[in-house]
Amino acid sequence: MPHSLVLNLLPVAPIPSQFLTGRHLHALFLNLVSAVDSDLSAYLHDQSNEKAFTLSFFQVSRQEVAKSSTAPTQKRVLPAAARPIFQAIQWEQKQAIRENTPIWWRISLLDDSLFDRLTQLWQQLNFESPWHLGPTNIYITNIVSEPQSNQPWVNFCTYAELFDRASETERQIAFTFCTPTNFRQGVYDSAMPSRESVFGSLANRWNKYSSIAIEPTFIEAIFPSFFDIRTEVSTDSRSKFIGCVGDVSYRIMGDVNPVAIKQINALADFALYSGVGRKTPMGMGMTRRLQNF
Template identity: 90%
Template sequence: MPHSLVLNLLPVAPIPSQFLTGRHLHALFLNLVSAVDSDLSAYLHDQSNEKAFTLSPFQVSRKEAYKSSTPQTQKRVLPPAAGTISQALQWEQKQAIRENTAIWWRISLLDDGLFDRLTELWQQLNFDRPWHLGPTDLYITNILSEPQSNQPWVDFCSYAELFDRASDTERQIAFSFCTPTNFRQGVYDSALPTRESIFGSLANRWNKYSNRAIEPNFIEAIFPSYFDIRTEVSTDSRSKFIGCVGDITYRIMGDVDPVVIKQINSLADFALYSGVGRKTPMGMGMTRRLQIF
């Protein structure tokens, strides 16, 4: 069952920026899992592609982010686009996160077969135990697992329900790329979100973890109708990741079977959980479907 949870965290000392990279947060997640189920942690670590989870970068409140930012770091916060319901995310911290700063961290789970074991993880976590991130200890203050009016990144829905609820008439599909997003094309990466790369990525993850296959043979019916995107770079001491952020809207054109429209909408709704593109277990490719008014 796809499940998107948010952990609220509190560090008791500053978290240096070099320990806020995707690989450090990836290791922290596996440590959380290992504390309850070491075999599951090893399994998740060894998955070579289309991993069963995604992570966000650490998020601090907007007020705190802007208060401590410089002109160079302010551009790392993505503003919402006009006419949509979006949410700014931070994907790169140039400065340490100060002690006693409230942080939220999104974790999504994709694998129906592992869902019960992962649910048990949240039920058994010790809230009095400190977790180590670099030189810092931090505490989990609570876990949001039910939909929240003020936290659009929390939700859950089975694959069957996602498909059943999807519209078979809605022809506009709008996405917001909230952290840098890119796609593998052959031996190289591309930061351009083409219809093939987006829906191909969604279909691959859907087909791996659900029992209802969706073949992306509808690509030629999908056309971009609006886009406001730009390239951004996320760097750490070992690598540079170039991706796109911003909003893009696609429209389904022509005489398309309602079942196909339903499949396209199912994949678009699934984006909240799966993200798109590369390095989603390290905070990249976080994507949400937008409401259009």
């Protein structure tokens, strides 16, 4: 069952910027999993491609910073004014995140066969004990797993429901690429969101984790109708990642049967959970479908 949820976090000391990279957050997620299921953590770590989860970068809420600097002795629940609302997604923190700054962190899960084990993870997490990111202790204040009006990155749906709900008539498909997105083409990378790259990436992940096969034989019927994108670079001490961010709208053209249109719409809806392109388990390729574009 694809599930996109948000962890609300509170650091009790500054988080230096060098510990806010995708690989550090990837390691933190595996540590969370390992705390309740070490075998599952090892399995997720060893997956070589199309991993069963995606992550965002830490998102700093633009709300009043929590005043308290003492470590919690019980589960913390932020006041409503400090809970995160939707905002432009951040993919690079040039400065340290200050102590007591509310943070939200999106995690999506794709594998039906692992869903029950991953669900137990959230039920067994200890809210009273800190987690470590570099030199900093971080507390999980709560987990948002049900859709919220102010948090469009939270949702869940089975693959069958995603497919059944997909439109058989909607021909306009629009995406917003919220973090740098690129695609492997042979031995090189491309930051251009071509129809083959975007829908091929979605179909590969869908087919790996869903029992409803979608063969992307319809790609030649998809044409870009609008784009407002730019290249962005995300760097850390090890690498430079060049990708695109912005909005692209595609249109289904010609005589296309309703089943193919439904498949295209199902993949577009799936993008919320799967992202597209490379390094989605490290925050890249974070993508949402835009409605009424």
